[in-house]
Amino acid sequence: MNYESCYCFGNPKEAQFQRYENGAIYAYDNIAGDINGDGKPELFALSGQEGLFCYQITENPEKKWKQLLIGEGISGGIWPYGIADIDNDGDADVFSGGGPMTGDLSKRCFIWENKDSLGGEWIRHEILTDVECFDAVAGDVDGDGDIDICSKPWKGKTVYYLKNMLMERKK
Ligand SMILES: [Ca+2]
Ligand SMILES: [Ca+2]
Ligand SMILES: [Ca+2]
Numbered sequence: 001m002n003y004e005s006c007y008c009f010g011n012p013k014e015a016q017f018q019r020y021e022n023g024a025i026y027a028y029d030n031i032a033g034d035i036n037g038d039g040k041p042e043l044f045a046l047s048g049q050e051g052l053f054c055y056q057i058t059e060n061p062e063k064k065w066k067q068l069l070i071g072e073g074i075s076g077g078i079w080p081y082g083i084a085d086i087d088n089d090g091d092a093d094v095f096s097g098g099g100p101m102t103g104d105l106s107k108r109c110f111i112w113e114n115k116d117s118l119g120g121e122w123i124r125h126e127i128l129t130d131v132e133c134f135d136a137v138a139g140d141v142d143g144d145g146d147i148d149i150c151s152k153p154w155k156g157k158t159v160y161y162l163k164n165m166l167m168e169r170k171k
Contacts, residue, residue, distance in 0.1 A: 010062070022057075022065045025050045033083030035092050035119040042119060044070070044083065044094065052096065052112070054119045070094065070112050070122045082138030084147040088166055091117040097133020100154045109133045109151070109162075128162065 010018040027045035035042045035054055043055040043065070056066040082095040097109040109128035115121040136151035146166040152159045 020062045022061070022063075023053075023055055023067065025053060025067075027053075031083060033092055035083070035094075035114060037091060037117065046096075052094075056119070068119050070119075071110075071124055082136055082149060084138040086111050086138065086147045086164065087113060088146055089117075094122075095136065095138050095149055097128075097136060097151060099132060099134035107132045109149075131160070 010020065023043075023045060025045060025047040026049050027047050030043055030045040032041040032043050034040060035044075036056070040057065042057065045053050045055060047053070052070040054068040054070055056068065058065055083092050084095070085091060086093040086095065091114045093114050094112040095110070096112065098105040098107055100106065107130050108126055109131065111125040111127055113123040113125060115123050132153035133151045134154040136149055138147050138149050140146065141148040141150065141161055142163060144167045146164040148164045149162040150159065151162070
């Protein structure tokens with residue numbers, strides 16, 4: 001198995017799949033979402049060695065995709081768990097957390113703020129420390145209009161809910 005590249009698989013009528021190499025990091029986890037608001041998905045890929053990246057799919061997806069760096073200096077890997085408008089400013093942001101193999105960033109959770117609404121400039125906000133994060137989903141759990149997060153550690157029965165206090169702060 002090759003972890004060195006990101007691939008796109010086309011779907012022609014006659015063949016099963018045609019493979020194209022579109023990225024160039026050691027990605028081991030990825031997620032899709034519309035980060036620049038154009039209605040088309042971007043791909044997020046995490047490399048423990050190189051960082052968290054957003055890939056803009058080119059007009060011809062068989063060509064190399066445009067790579068945008070979200071965060072660097074990630075030791076051991078942080079997974080991109082959730083894409084949603086977490087700060088309610090109209091663009092999609094990214095939530096990620098550190099699991100047991102995340103090195104210096106283990107037991108820390110972050111919101112990556114999409115500063116320019118295009119995915120080209122990101123601000124990292126640390127929202128939780130000393131709590132392990134492995135797998136998570138983002139959604140409006142309490143129905144108050146802002147995006148909350150549910151997550152869990154690598155092991156154990158604990159599932160936690162991170163309530164977004166955005167609406168409370170507006171009151
Ligand atoms: Ca898009
Ligand atoms: Ca946002
Ligand atoms: Ca909420």
